[in-house]
Amino acid sequence: MCIFCNIIIGKIPCYKTFEDDDVMAFLDINPVSHGHTLVVPKKHFTNMEDITEEELSKLIKAVKKVAYALKNGLGAAGYNVQLNNDPEAGQEVPHIHFHIIPRRQGDGLKIWKQTQYNKGEIEKVVDKIKGRI
Amino acid sequence: MDCIFCKLIAGELPGHKVYENDKAMAFLDILPISPGHTIIVPKNHVADVENLNDDELCAMAIAIKKIGKAVMEGLGVKGYSVFLDNKDAANQHVPHVHFHLVPRKEGDNLARWPQTGYSDGEAEEALAKIIEKLQ
Numbered sequence: 176m177c178i179f180c181n182i183i184i185g186k187i188p189c190y191k192t193f194e195d196d197d198v199m200a201f202l203d204i205n206p207v208s209h210g211h212t213l214v215v216p217k218k219h220f221t222n223m224e225d226i227t228e229e230e231l232s233k234l235i236k237a238v239k240k241v242a243y244a245l246k247n248g249l250g251a252a253g254y255n256v257q258l259n260n261d262p263e264a265g266q267e268v269p270h271i272h273f274h275i276i277p278r279r280q281g282d283g284l285k286i287w288k289q290t291q292y293n294k295g296e297i298e299k300v301v302d303k304i305k306g307r308i
Numbered sequence: 309m310d311c312i313f314c315k316l317i318a319g320e321l322p323g324h325k326v327y328e329n330d331k332a333m334a335f336l337d338i339l340p341i342s343p344g345h346t347i348i349v350p351k352n353h354v355a356d357v358e359n360l361n362d363d364e365l366c367a368m369a370i371a372i373k374k375i376g377k378a379v380m381e382g383l384g385v386k387g388y389s390v391f392l393d394n395k396d397a398a399n400q401h402v403p404h405v406h407f408h409l410v411p412r413k414e415g416d417n418l419a420r421w422p423q424t425g426y427s428d429g430e431a432e433e434a435l436a437k438i439i440e441k442l443q
Contacts, residue, residue: 202431297324
């Protein structure tokens with residue numbers, strides 16, 4: 176059984192910060208910064224393709240609520256919300272989850288390196304994406 | 309109107325729009341981490357998550373779900389990362405709340421931030437401080 180499902184049913188202990196009928200949040204035991212929290216739906220959904228719009232809405236509202244408490248409770252200057260969708264993106268547990276990472280000014284955590292499009296490339300990319308929506 | 313995202317939404321600046329619904333809009337980042345890197349914004353000017361209402365937040369999340377599927381199918385990638393940087397300290401560079409959606413490929417060398425552990429009692433302490441604010 177999925178490790179997050181085991182945490183949700185109480186078979187594996189966790190540091191639970193929040194729970195309602197649909198969502199649970201608990202501390203990541205290997206935090207990027209103290210208070211780093213994972214927010215998961217109680218039902219097992221693998222990824223963004225799998226979760227319904229209704230459940231996703233409940234999940235993101237819980238993220239907002241927990242993030243507010245993280246920021247104010249820990250006195251953080253800001254936070255990051257992150258989700259890695261599918262193994263190629265670094266999703267390590269196949270149960271959809273958002274990370275909330277409290278941040279401090281000057282903590283040295285940088286965004287990934289940005290590049291540029293070659294001439295004409297951006298138009299091709301936008302067409303490929305729009306064509307699938 | 310000084311906000312660059314508001315200008316893009318209003319059409320005062322040219323952009324590469326990929327999607328919009330009643331409350332959210334998405335366009336390509338012109339300095340992409342990977343091709344197809346998309347920015348998702350609420351149409352109203354909202355500085356940060358604290359000022360975003362639930363309808364706008366949910367519209368953004370639903371946009372991410374739709375765009376993510378289209379990115380995977382259209383660009384032939386097998387995954388994507390989503391992130392939101394809330395406040396300057398968290399690397400938010402435009403004060404109009406936005407999600408990034410970054411298409412990912414195996415071996416793209418985009419590393420997660422280093423993880424640490426908690427010393428004895430530290431996790432309990434963090435937990436108590438967070439829970440107090442959720443009451």
